[in-house]
Amino acid sequence: MAEQPQRLNPDLTRRRFLQGTAFAGVAAFLAACTGTGESGAPSGAASANIPTPPPAPSATASVAPTPKPSPTGPLHWAQWPAYIDLSGKAYDTGVYTPGSSPSLEEFKKKYKVDVSYEEKIEANEDFYATIQQQLVAGLPTGWDMITVTDWLAAKIISKGWAEKLDQGDLPNCTANLRDALKGQVWDPTNDYHYPWQSGMTGIGYNKASLKKVGKAEPKSLADLYALPPERVTFLNEKRDTFGLGLLKLGIDPDPTKVTADDLQKVHDDIKPLADAGLRFVGNEYLQDFASKKTWAAMTWSGDLASSGAEDDVWVAPTEGAMIWTDNLVIPKGATNKYTAELMMNFCYDPKIAAQIANYVYYVSPVKGAEVEIAKLDPEAAKNPLLFPPADVVAKQKNFQFLSDELEAKMNELYSDLSGT
Amino acid sequence: MTASAGAPSRGTPGGGWRRRLRRATPYLLLAPGILWLLIFFIVPSIQMFLTSVSSGSIDSGFKLTFSSKAYETAFTKFPRQLTNSLVYGGIATILTFLIGFPVAYTIAFRGGRYKNILLFLVIAPFFTSFLIRTISWKILLNDTGPLLGPLKDLHIVPDSFGLLFTPLAVVAGITYNFLPFMILPLYVALEKIDPRLIEAANDLYASHWGAFRRVTFPLALPGVFAGSILTFIPALGDWVNAELLGNTQTKMIGNVIQDRFISQGDYPVAAALSFILMAGILVTVSLYGRFLGTEQLTG
DSSP states (O other), X not given: OOOOOOXXXXXXXXXXXXXXXXXXXXXXXXXXXXXXXXXXXXOOOEETTEEOOOOOOSOOOOOSOOOOOOOOSOEEEEOOXXXXXXXXXXXXXXXXXTTOOHHHHHHHHHHTOOEXXXXXXXXXXXXXXXXXXXXXXXXXXXXXXXXXXXXXXHHHHHTTOBXXXXXXXXXXXXXXXXXXXSOBTTBTTOSSEEEEEEEEEEEEXXXXXXXXXXXXOOOSHHHHHHSOGGXXXXXXXXXXXXXXXXXHTTOOOOTTTOOHHHHHHHHHHHHHHHHTTOEEESTTHHHHHHTTOOSEEEEEHHHHHHHSOTTEEEXXXXXXXXXXXXXXXXXXXXXXXXXXXXXXXXXXXXXXXXXXXXXXXXXXXXXTHHHHXXXXXXXXXXXXXXXXXXXXXXXXXXXXXXXXXXXXXXXXXXXXXXXX | OOXXXXXXXXXXXXXXXXXXXHHHHHHHHHHXXXXXXXXXXXXXXXXXXXXXXXXXXXXXXXXXXXXXXXXXXXXXXXXXXXXXHHHHHHHHHHHHHHHHHHHHHHHHHHOGGGHHHHHXXXXXXXXXXXXXXXXXXXXHTSTTSTTXXXXXXXXXXXXXXXXXXXXXHHHHHHHHHHHHHHHHHHHHHHHTXXXXXXXXXXXXXXXXXXHIIIIIHHHHHHHHHHHHHHHHHHHHHOOHHHHHHOOGGXXXXXXXXXXXXXXXXXXXXXXXXXXXXHHXXXXXXXXXXXXXOHHHHTO
16 A cells, blocks of 8 residues: 655644644733733932932831841952952953952951952943843842942932941941042932942043154043044943033033033034044953053043053043042842941951052042051152042032933933944 | 554554554654743744833833834834944855855865864864954954054054954954854765766866866755855844944944843834844845755755
8 A cells, every 4th residue: 555654643734733833822922911011110209310219118126236147258249440459460460360459358368258359340331231130120130249330329229229238337437438428319328338439530541652643642622532533432431421522512511401402412523523433432441542542532530540551641631520439339139248248348447448549549438548548659649540639629520310311312312423 | 554544543452542652752852842942932032022012111111002113213223234234244254155165175075084173173263252252353453463563564554554443353253253154064065965976077078167166066055055044144143243343333233232222221122123133034044045946955
């Protein structure tokens, strides 16, 4: 008898197969449908564009002090590059490797706990994207402590995604925080954050590269804009780029007064440069300076001094500089919260703060660091990066807290500039 | 065994379930694969489609509104990036073919006992991460790097000449990263060719080039098809090379999706772009397959 080619199943015709698939598809569609439409964590009311901290829980009675646990580890700390003192081979490369930071080694020895210090943050938004989903879902992010700039710290705290600090573990912090940094609207009582370093955004340039081609050193933003665009980079930190852009046009970058038109003017000012080869980078500018690809850039004040070459210079532009603070925040779900608090407290010891500031060349938030740093390096007291002179301080501008509409406009204009 | 219309077997005690099991075996074997496709492809695709017709933001949440605004934005706002993706991806695919075919041919026909070593050398770069290999191109194409440094010392190019952050660098990066994806399928197809066919062609008075053109190359077409789609499709969606080796004018559609998704949290537009990319690729690949002729592709 003639062999029929073996079929999968004679009852299963093509029609029934397609029907079955369609049915499965609709079921999946319905399942997915109910999954979407969930809103993110409700944000607190924001007045004057600055997010407010979550309401304090009522009646926090803690009469008997909780017994102190021994610190658990390793402490997972997400950090920016060039933000801690380094020694040995790391001193030359400027990149942290385990065991290369005197301050961290002292901490490890004192508390007998390991520290996993990871220079994972190159830009606030990109880092935020890596933890945002977990925070919304209430899952641990994997980090015990993160270092984020004002606007992101305020956002995280206002959404209730930061662990409340136990001030009893932080005597150094409460005693030594500089008055100028106290009382932030977004966390007035420092229940959720302590500053790590303050810094300025200005112009960084390499003296030798510019001299070789006979270009003048850029002391103002107008000079920076006039250099060959393919040798210049601006920052992908939009608040810094647009803030300095506003200063260059003579507009005061006050977030409560800046309009969408002002931002548009900044965009139109930068667009010809972007079309001609200007790039927008984060901390990658350190590598570009090292390879002499970039001659001048918008940079953060301490980076070139700590990790650049001998002839890399940072100046505050004549029009003014942006000021900001990076803050230590413990995200919700951190497994080693106590260890993180110990680290915060440890870094607010003036000796340790001076040790760190002496390397990173940022403005320390710790009272008494200036005394200690003079003992380490007498020249440091005169360093304008660590102790900006009065005329620079007068022209420092803060462009951190934008309204939602302004932020959306800034995002849109920046996308157009950066080509995406 | 004839396929009966489901009549229960007789005579074998308890044989009914064995028969049903045998009939169900193909489905059971397919089940893990189908389950995988369902969970990791079909459901996410549907989810992505629903996201693309939603509106809102990360902070305030996304609501399913069935608005087409994301698609409008996706279709109209990124002509340059779409063109870049097509052009750079296309050029890179052609370049990988031009470079890869001679390599695959040599290994298949002239490799002899070095075949395995040569194949290993082709795959060896994959042992390093994709990102590291792309970053190494930054060093290679550097202004004073191993390529331009000697050229500048000999004054063949001016001192201010730079290759980094140009379209050339991006295409070079994509070509380099996807070369093994072209070489290996070509090698497999060429390896299968029976050398006696070429001998027969020579016996019938074909020149070397004629034999290649009329025997070897048509037989290698399945490899060409596989290699080119394995190269072109990922190259279209690539963003690492444009990010590390390009500038603002060379951004590709992958960069836009990445920026919209991660930096801006604009999920609807990112999802819409992903869908358009997927649809475009499906159409292109089916047309390409039709053009090459499906009988030839399935051997």
